[in-house]
Structure formats: structure tokens, C-alpha cells
Amino acid sequence: MTAAAVLGVDIGSSSSKGVLVSLDGAVLAQVQRDHDLDRPVPGHVEMDAQIWWAEFTSMTAELLARHPIEVIAVGVSGMGPCVLLVDDDDVPVRPAILYGVDTRALDEITGLTDDFGEAAIVARCGSALSTQAVGPKLAWLARHEPADFARARRLFMPSSWLVRRLTGRYVLDHHSASQSTPLYDAGAARWFEPWWQQICPQLRAPELLWSDQVGGRISAAAAAATGLPAGIPVIAGTIDAWAEAVSVGALGIGDLMLMYGSTMFLINTVDRPVSAPPLWATVGVTQGSRNLAAGMATSGSITAWLRELFGRVDYAHLLSEAGRSPAGANGLLMLPYFAGERTPIADPMARGLIAGLTLSHTRGDLYRAALEATAMGVRHNVDVMAAAGGRIDRAVAVGGGTQGGLWAQIVCDVTGLPQELRETSVGASYGAAFLAAGAVVDPTIDHWNPVASVIRPNAEMRPGYDDLYHLYTEARGATLELGHSLSRRQIETAAARRTSDPRGVHV
Known part of the structure; x- marks a missing residue:
């Protein structure tokens, strides 16, 4: 059997990362592209979404050049929940608005909460409206940038935007949708049409899939742009933090x-x-x-x-x-x-x-x-x-901040929680690769990425x-x-x- 690998790509706040992973979990090659966020005024945090695709294609080309191998599936993840609106031709109408660090929609949070009722929102969606929620940011755009908002036809986040560019499919994973409060009914696991129609009636709702489901297959155009084989599956993907949890097996109850x-x-x-x-x-x-x-x-x-x-x-x-x-x-x-x-x-x-x-x-x-x-x-x-x-x-730590051990040790000492560290701490791109592997084989994260060590609290520090x-x-x-x-x-x-x-x- 020819050696094969899966590709995982994550679009993060300060950088994008790509990783090639063998089918037994070994990291074959990884690459990173640093980028900046735009903060045009206090409380506004944005990014040009064209960077997401440009970094995906450049990272993929570099990875394949450094380690030629047959890629058989692709996984994607990204920061979120974000608001990227595009027109009928999939051209962004404005820069993407980022997740909860963007705090522009305070008045809209209050207004939508008054309209729908906080208790009703929490009962249906699981969370109250906050700066993390998508709905108020859409309402802000309708109020402050009505011409751009009127041209918008589709809603994307970094992972779903990559799926669109790679496969032509318009999908979003259920987890990302559940952070699109108040547009998603968490109990019914579907978009809530009445509130969608009130907030963004001109937008077409993306098809909902679970993060590990196949979102589509690499199109001929995407194959030409990336060097990836046409026809291989691309999973629906998810928000980066949840892909990080996948990467270290932190998905069990408790x-x-x-x-x-x-x-x-x-x-x-x-x-x-x-x-x-x-x-x-x-x-x-x-x-x-x-x-x-x-x-x-x-x-x-x-x-x-x-x-x-x-x-x-x-x-x-x-x-x-x-x-x-x-x-x-x-x-x-x-x-x-x-x-x-x-x-x-x-x-x-x-x-x-x-x-x-x-x-x-x-x-x-x-x-x-x-x-x-x-x-x-x-x-x-x-x-x-x-x-x-x-x-x-059980607590499991992941991310660049675990390197050196001091930061994680301080968190252990302050909280009293031991923290597991896995052998591989690549993060969300590795989690996306694992989800992609699930589309073609049946991997287990404990085999891919076993526990390497446990950081334990120092009882002397607690008082x-x-x-x-x-x-x-x-x-x-x-x-x-x-x-x-x-x-x-x-x-x-x-x-x-x-x-x-x-x-x-x-x-």
C-alpha cells in the first residue's frame, strides 16, 4: 500500500498552521503563516478573509514540496464564531468580524435580548447573547453598514470558507452553528427560522453537518490551486478550540x-x-x-x-x-x-x-x-x-503556552487541577487532521497522541x-x-x- 497522509489546516487569530500527518498519527511536516488582525477602532477586530485562502494554498504547496506524499483527506478548523458575509459570487462584502474579542455590537445585544427575551434565548440556544454571539453582529451590520449587508447572501466562518473554496459546498458544522446565537436551536439541532428571518432574512442558511462528517470533495479548480488530489474528502471542520480538544482527546464526560x-x-x-x-x-x-x-x-x-x-x-x-x-x-x-x-x-x-x-x-x-x-x-x-x-x-492542556512548563504549572498551583500533556501539542490543525483521518480510516486519539506526562499542583503553593x-x-x-x-x-x-x-x- 502506498504511504498516505491527511492534511490539517487551522486559521487562528495570530497565525495559520498546516500539518501533514501519517495515518498512525505521526507528524510528517508542519508549517505556519503569521498574520495580524485589524483593529480599526476600539472594540472592532477584523480580518481580510482572502488571507485565509491565500495562506491555505501557500501552506499546502510548501508542505507537499517538503514532503511529497499522497494526501487522502483534508481537515479544517479556524477561529470563531466569526462573521464573514459574501455576495452571490462569493466575494466578501467587507472584512470578517471576529469572535468575542470584537465588542462592537453591545447595543444590538441589548436590543435582541429585549426583543426575544433572555430566558427564551437561553432556553432555546443554551447561552445568553454576548460579544461571542453571531446574531448581534449581523444586526450591527444591518444598522451601520446597510448597503454591504443588503448585498450579502451567505455566512461563513474560516473553516466553512475553506470548505467552500475547496469543494463548492455551502455547509457549517453544528458546533459553530450553536455559537451563532440566537440563530440556532440547540435542542432541535437546526436553524431557528423565525429568529433567522428577523435578523438576516436575505442570507441563505448553510447546510448543517457534524464536524467529523464529509463536507465535500476537492474540486478540479481547488486541486489546481492547491496541488491536492481532486475528489478526496474534506470534513466539515469546526472552531479551533474544539479542534484543539479533539487533538488531545479531551472529549469524554468530565x-x-x-x-x-x-x-x-x-x-x-x-x-x-x-x-x-x-x-x-x-x-x-x-x-x-x-x-x-x-x-x-x-x-x-x-x-x-x-x-x-x-x-x-x-x-x-x-x-x-x-x-x-x-x-x-x-x-x-x-x-x-x-x-x-x-x-x-x-x-x-x-x-x-x-x-x-x-x-x-x-x-x-x-x-x-x-x-x-x-x-x-x-x-x-x-x-x-x-x-x-x-x-x-480530568484536565488536559494544549497549545503553545504549555511549552517550557511554567505557565501550566502556575495554572495547576492556582486551580489545584493536575493537567495531562500529550506527546503532540501541535493543536487545532492536528485535531482537524484527526477528524479528516476518520473519513478514511478508524483512528483513536490515544494511539495517535498518547499521554506524555502529568503536571501536578504543588500543595505548598496553594495557601x-x-x-x-x-x-x-x-x-x-x-x-x-x-x-x-x-x-x-x-x-x-x-x-x-x-x-x-x-x-x-x-x-
Whole structure:
């Protein structure tokens, strides 16, 4: 039998990644394309969707050139839920609006909640409206960009856009649909026509598939553009965090996935529908599965920001310096709300805080304080999950932030949760490849990607971190109004700068 492989591609917030994987799970080659997001005004986070296809084709060409092999299936995933609208000819009418880090639709969240009723939305969709939801962003476009909105005919996210370009099929996976609140009925597992017609009547609803189902097959045009064989299957795919959970086998009842990336994401698999308005209740990637999810607006993006301020010092060096700073970062406390916060406080107007600074603090102290701030946010989300009825029997860590071990160890010490690390931590692209493999063979993730180690909490650290968490909670309440006031000033300042500069300003 000729050697064969599957291709997995993920379109992320800061980069796109592609990986070739053998049918027994071995990584044959991987590639990455870094990109920037557009932030035209405070609260708006966008991206040119043409980049998604350009990066897919360039990565595929590089992978096949570096490792010529027969690709027999393709998996895709991407950040989400996003809003990419295209016209009748599949030309984007404007840049794609990103997931919960884009906070433009606050008025529309209030308006749609008033129209439909919060209780009715939660009962039907599983989650209340938030900056993560698709519906309010569509309503924002209808109000603020009516000409572009009127031309729109189809709705895509990064994974479904790649499926469209590769196969010509217009599909979306059920999980992504379940984050398109209030357009999807989670109990019935279908679009809810009355609310769809009220919010976006001119849009054609995509066909719904489960993430591991075949979304289509490579067309002749896509084969010519990518070098992939025509006719091979492309799975429907899903949102990147759920593909990350697939990549490390965190899909069992009681599993918690912790994704260490630009943002921190948590997915708990539950045995029944659980309603927790501060969090997101969704359907899973496979039929019948249910999740309770949480997501912070910033985590790795704070460490990247600090690295820029420090002159682009190597991450390994910064981790070493942070490791020499003691627990508590020599008396520093950080709130990680540098782009507002998603769960569990759902406050896009929240702002970051670094408290306790003195002239004796080092960059290692600051870097450790950022890692500890993320850990405090994880603990806050885990506590809310548990109170809502989630059950955590096992935690599995994945993502670039697990490298070096310090960050994951701090989260262990703050939360008290041991964390499994798998042999392969490639992430969402590897999870997409695994889903693709399921279309042609019958793989198991424990065979593909077995547990390599377990990070365990240091009991000696817990009392000090309990005290710090108490201060974290106090600081959040004490600075809430101050953060909102400063947020309003930032918006006003940016608006004034846009008035004086017709080209606009990026912040």
C-alpha cells in the first residue's frame, strides 16, 4: 500500500498552521503563516478573509514540496464564531468580524435580548447573547453598514470558507452553528427560522453537518490551486478550540480542555445540557455531545505585548526570568482584562490592571504576574463551571503556552487541577487532521497522541495563591467603574483622532 497522509489546516487569530500527518498519527511536516488582525477602532477586530485562502494554498504547496506524499483527506478548523458575509459570487462584502474579542455590537445585544427575551434565548440556544454571539453582529451590520449587508447572501466562518473554496459546498458544522446565537436551536439541532428571518432574512442558511462528517470533495479548480488530489474528502471542520480538544482527546464526560494560546479557552464535556448564562453552553463536535465552554479575551496576547515592550526578547528567556521570580511576582497583581473580558464576567468595557509596581520590580516579575493573572482567570471560570453543574474529572492542556512548563504549572498551583500533556501539542490543525483521518480510516486519539506526562499542583503553593486570588477578586470589584471610565475615554480619544485623520487609526 502506498504511504498516505491527511492534511490539517487551522486559521487562528495570530497565525495559520498546516500539518501533514501519517495515518498512525505521526507528524510528517508542519508549517505556519503569521498574520495580524485589524483593529480599526476600539472594540472592532477584523480580518481580510482572502488571507485565509491565500495562506491555505501557500501552506499546502510548501508542505507537499517538503514532503511529497499522497494526501487522502483534508481537515479544517479556524477561529470563531466569526462573521464573514459574501455576495452571490462569493466575494466578501467587507472584512470578517471576529469572535468575542470584537465588542462592537453591545447595543444590538441589548436590543435582541429585549426583543426575544433572555430566558427564551437561553432556553432555546443554551447561552445568553454576548460579544461571542453571531446574531448581534449581523444586526450591527444591518444598522451601520446597510448597503454591504443588503448585498450579502451567505455566512461563513474560516473553516466553512475553506470548505467552500475547496469543494463548492455551502455547509457549517453544528458546533459553530450553536455559537451563532440566537440563530440556532440547540435542542432541535437546526436553524431557528423565525429568529433567522428577523435578523438576516436575505442570507441563505448553510447546510448543517457534524464536524467529523464529509463536507465535500476537492474540486478540479481547488486541486489546481492547491496541488491536492481532486475528489478526496474534506470534513466539515469546526472552531479551533474544539479542534484543539479533539487533538488531545479531551472529549469524554468530565474532561476539561485548557487551551493556552493568544486567548485562554476552556471546554468541559458534560453529560446533559447545562445552562450557565455567564458561560457558553454548546453542542459538541460529534452528534449528541454537549459542552460548557469559557474563554478569556486575552492571555498569550498579554505575554506577546510584554515581549514587544521588552524589545522582542526570546520567550524562553522571559520564561526563565519569570521562573526566578517567586510565586506572587514579588508583590505584583495583574488583572488580565486588556481587551475587556469574555467569560465569566462578560464585560467588554473592563480594562487591565497592574498593581503593586515599585522601582525594584523586574521584567521577570511582570512576566510572571501576567502568567498568574491568566491562572486567576482560569480559576474564576472553573469555579463558575462547577457552580453551573459542570464536572471536572480530568484536565488536559494544549497549545503553545504549555511549552517550557511554567505557565501550566502556575495554572495547576492556582486551580489545584493536575493537567495531562500529550506527546503532540501541535493543536487545532492536528485535531482537524484527526477528524479528516476518520473519513478514511478508524483512528483513536490515544494511539495517535498518547499521554506524555502529568503536571501536578504543588500543595505548598496553594495557601499563597489562595490569598492572591482573594486580592484578585477584590481588585476586580474595586476597579470596575474606573476601568469603565477609562474605556470610555479611550473610545472618545480614538474617535477624535479618526476625525482629525480621515484614514482612520488602528489601536
